[in-house]
Amino acid sequence: MADIVTILEELNKEIGVIGSIVVTPDGMVVASALGPDLDDDTVAALASNAIISAKKGMAALGDNNCYRFILTAAHGKMVFEDIGIAYLAVVTHQNIPLGQTQIAIKGAAYKIRHRRVD
């Protein structure tokens, strides 16, 4: 079965996807395919910041799970998908309709989660 970076690189071929990374909630990079214009550590730190805030906010209401977080900003989007001990974070262009891309993101998350090390 494909390694995580290969799965991320496949995901990056989807329309509108700029880069993707697998990061633990405390900001450790597991695997990355972000491309030359995005820095692994910066994206990991900021992804971690957003994920931790979301998890804490949800936990304060009694919900200990944050399966998905879609963040839309003025010039881009980020999607965080829970893959167990880490999150798949995907950076996309601002104006893409996420429908099709989200299916690909869920698919990539599934592949990473059920990846078998040969």
Next chain:
Amino acid sequence: MGFFARWKAKRELKKAIKRVKKRPSPKAAADLIEKYISAEQMENAAAMAKQSLEYYPASPSIQESYRIYKKVKYQEEIRRLNLQIKDRPNPSAYAMLAELYGEIGETDKTLDLCREAIRKFPDYEGTYLIVGKIRYRRYREAGLPKDGMLAVEFFEKALKLNSKNYKTLMQLGEIYLELGMPAKATEKFKTVLYFAPEDQRAKELLDYAQAQPPEPDSDIEDRFKELKEQRDAQTSERRTSRFSIEELEFKLKEFPVFTGLYAVTITTAQGRKLASRIEAEQLSEEPVRESMAAIFKGADNSSLRMDIGQFEEGIISGQHYLVNLFKFENLVCAILASSQIKPEIVQTAVNAFIDDSLYASVGA
């Protein structure tokens, strides 16, 4: 388009114009934009879209109509330029395509293209100018020091390639004045006057710059940071929104009810309570508001530092809850619903709330 189709499109267009005149609203304006497109009146569609975006910048209906307009208008040109870049890459094709993406509001694609163009054609001035303009526009919108720094950096790079560019010299001079750096501004205006000695505006700005006290010993980044702090302080001093708390409470009552809706809250960006509506007995207002404020703060901070701009919307799916958080002007609205509810249902309610309630008092 055949005769009958044209006649039908015109009839629909007349009706849509009447509706906008009689009762202006985001939905009526969006409908009119689409009717202009159907009637192939693209200039009118563009004018209406631009005007509507000024009045209703956060309206989902207007944004969707504008997206349709852009798709129809520029699809062919974008396809042609992409083909040209693939077959015969040249800097002006890159610049034209980048400008086109900028025109339709896809600034991230513009920046991607410019990065690629700069790698391939580093001596082409136009690409640096496009990046400089985009960064400067973003700086004007959000005041982020990073955007300001990059605007200056790219304008200066463009000047190195063409030291006589009037617009760039003036633009940089004005930025340096805004930063409180009159010596640097003076240098730019003097260069303009060397090439255009009769330029009245350059003369006036040069006089103004020379009358300023000498600048403190700080670098550009520090100055941008100071301006950001001043801007933030002014923003927090200003009135929270154009709505009073009573109006917001009233508007919240209009939020469309659906099965599984638990709570709706409106706060300031700093998390201060403005209005709330709790529908579920098991929830109380304060924890909901505090949770939503914490999520917003983390998301806004991350998106700004990620260089993807200011937070607009966040959708979180948990085990028990679905959260939809969005920013409207300087308000942060949060909807808490059951996780069993499809996000599309919440989104429809949010869109209706923005168009029919929050924008209800703004006419086109």
